[in-house]
Amino acid sequence: MSESIIKAEELWKVYGRGEVSVTALRNVSLEIRAGELVVFVGPSGSGKSTLLNILGGMDRPTSGRVFYKGMNLTGYTEAQLTQYRRREVGFVFQFYNLMSALTARENVELAAELVSDPLPAAEVLERMGMKERMDHFPSQLSGGEQQRVAIARALAKKPSLLLCDEPTGALDYETGIQILSLLREVNAVYGTTVVIITHNSAVADMADRVFRMRSGQIVEVRENPEPVPAERIIW
């Protein structure tokens, strides 16, 4: 069993104050091991996005601690968090968030420029099956293609941790499956730890481990000794 890459201890997240406060996370503790592909499933409002934001250094917990490779993220300054996101984390968003004025390749370069030793944009895009359409602008790409570019963008920085927020949420079934198998491939080829959050329970079958969330709490952790290949998932 490999060592832990990220570890959370007793995380609480409360938005607002007093009577109007909303508790998004209630005492969440977890540990993700390097090289794992994990899936967080839960209905909307269960706290999975909040958790992803905190793990990705985009938000801070109200209390509790997060350790990345043994370092306490909760004690980081804004600048340190920026460096953490820059060097260690790759994000894949539900709506891809590509910049419309940049070509596919440039969207990847946008991220690659942030680190000293990135993967060549063309190479990652090729790997994502986008070789022929590298110089197209996002508006000329389908949703699935855009999401491939977004994954390439995340990977170009060679992150240790790839955080995916509903990566198939805006895609049709077949394209969704393609994206999921791509994420599995990334996990296998680059050894990147992949965290996927989704409200789609079917996706959970492809994970090494599944965290089920409800009302800001992790209600179930399940090991998948034999993860199903993404192509065989059906929903």
Place this chain on the structure above:
Amino acid sequence: MRVLDRRLWRLVKASKLQFGTVVALVFVGMAAFVSFNNTAISLSYSLERFYQEFAFADLFADFSPVAEDAFRRLGELPGVKAVEARLVIDARVDVGRKLNPTLRLVSITPGQKINRLYVQEGSLPEGREHGLALLAKFAQANGLKVGDKISLIIRGKLFPITVTALVDSPEFIYAVKDAKNIFPDDLNFGVGFVNLPLLQELTGLNGQANNAILLLEPWADPEELREEIEDRFEELGLKSIVTRENQLSHAIVSQELKQLNQQSRLIPAIFLSIAAAVTYFMVTRLVEGDRTAIGMLKAIGYADKEVAGHYLEYALAIGFLGAAGGVAAGLFLGKELTELYSQFFHLPLLAQRLYPPYIVLAVLLPVVFTGATGLIAARKVMSIPPAEAMRPLAPLPGGRSNVEKLAPGLWARLPFTWKLVLRGILRSRRRFALAAAGVALTYAVVFLPFYLLGLWDTIFREQFGRFEKYDYMVSFSVQVSSAAIPEIKGLVRVTAIEPYAEYPFRITHGWREKTVVARALPVSTKLYSFEDSTGKVVRLPRFGVLLSEYLAKELGVEAGDLLTVSSYATKGVKYLVPVKAVVRQYLGSGLYMSLEQLQRLTGLGDAYSGVLLNSPENVKEILQPAANVAAVYSSRDLSDLYAEYGGLLLASITVMVLAGGLLGFGILFNTANISISERIREFSALRVLGFSREEVYGLILRENAMALLLGLIAGVPLGRMLAVWVASSTNSELFYLPLTVRPGTYVVTALLVVLFVALVMGVVWLRVRKVNFLEALSSRLT
């Protein structure tokens, strides 16, 4: 190039017109800044150098002809470094044309230390040689060259003389005969420099002089010395003495410099601040529209500063591109402007110079201006969290407006589309305010030149049509008695003729003092008419005086006050006279009294300086050759000159109107575009609901119509304020600009502003026609 910079460039290209108009605002501001400043500095530098190197006098005194020796006493006053006695006589010169131009003959001496001449060509006449040096511009205008022989006409007699040099003089940089002729007329007025003994011989004033120029020690106060000389030399025949500040050529050149300096600040200030404001709203809109992208950039590891820098660059690009173009254009225009000035100013050392500090400033100012507002807008990036990238698009901010809360009944009765328009306006009040302010400023900027044009016409028609009704003014070299009137009637057919007398008077009120040439007229004068500041006709009083508005203001005098007056003609005796009324006078400034009043003050009887007359004949041709005639003014000539220079004014008006139009276009086009991109989802929803493209455009049109209406209302007082400011800073002894605005000016300006806004709306329609509303509704691309 970094990828983000590439994106920036593409954003700019995608909004070329929007970006371009703001750059153009900076461009115009900086072109004005560089050209005006460079010209102003080139002018004042050349002027200063010319004055220094050629020892421009500090004091100028006119006397009745007296023995040269008498002037030596002036040199004994403490503070006087040097004094030179001269003879200055207006004569005429035969240059082979039908009309003989007036030539002011000014004596020179070989070792002259003050008001030295800059020799362009040839050499100054020597000893008793029959030679003269001509003011170069006059020679050029009349086709005269060194070596040409011309004939001076002095008191009817011809004296042949050779042109030995073409020169410039610090005293005649702006060569006009007197304050009445504010435009140089190089063809008909010039200056000739003749050695003193020769001039004395030609004029029959052997051993005499009638003018003194003084150079002072650096520590001496010219004003104090002027007063002292006035007190002590009045009985010696001192007619008038002025400091350098009031010397005609210098006063006009300084006035022009002052205006140039004023414009070099005002125009760039208006354009830059507008460009900065528009930049603020553009960057704000960019940031708002890019919320998700900003979240994404932060999420993938861009630092706040890097993201803010991206938007700041957009603002800086506006400032920098505008500045670069503006500097280049400014240098070119500066050269043209300097050349234009060299047509009016006889300034030999005038050349355009580069002033690096101004160039640096011209680049820095806009970069700092647009950069500052851009930074304020870009700082909004800081408050957008990286997690924004994960959120669905936020709903548009909404809520009930104050109108709804305060007047629910009224609100309920508004048609739906107007509710939409009003909500849109209230939601972005500041941007709407900018649009309205843009209209108001455009109105003011366009109003100003039309006001000046109207003024030009008013001054011209009132001064020469209503106030001074004569066709010709004939002045004599030596005063004449009333017997001259029948003589003139024998020479030309006159329909009206009146004598006048002129004497310089020193007038004092409290501690304030002025020396002016008083004009005395018959009480029954029909060729002069006076009006007070309310436009009421004032009759010339038998006793007491009338004072022009500018003089009255300078002296702090109102109708009914008593003035102390004295003159060499009163032998220095001071008299108290009442001011009967303060009267309008736009060109020059004056003191008017009846001939009886003048005779009471001076004891001089039947003596006149000239006559005013109306005649259908060409009096100039007939009377100018007469021996004792010093000059014949024709109102017609003045109006012709006015018309000629009016063309120049028209050109600058066109430029101002275009600049105003650009200002309006730059603001409104941008605010309209920002409004569209901000509300595109709202408009898209309306399209889905069944609104036609035209109806959506109608909403934008209504919003801008509101801005137009408010802007026009605010523009009227703003335009007036600008006009008052310009007029009051132009007012001097030479000009007094009335604040009368013709109603037509308001209307024409408003029509032009409406036209500009219509143009903007036309271009906006072209854009609205192309927008794919449905795509805007579904797309998340940023």
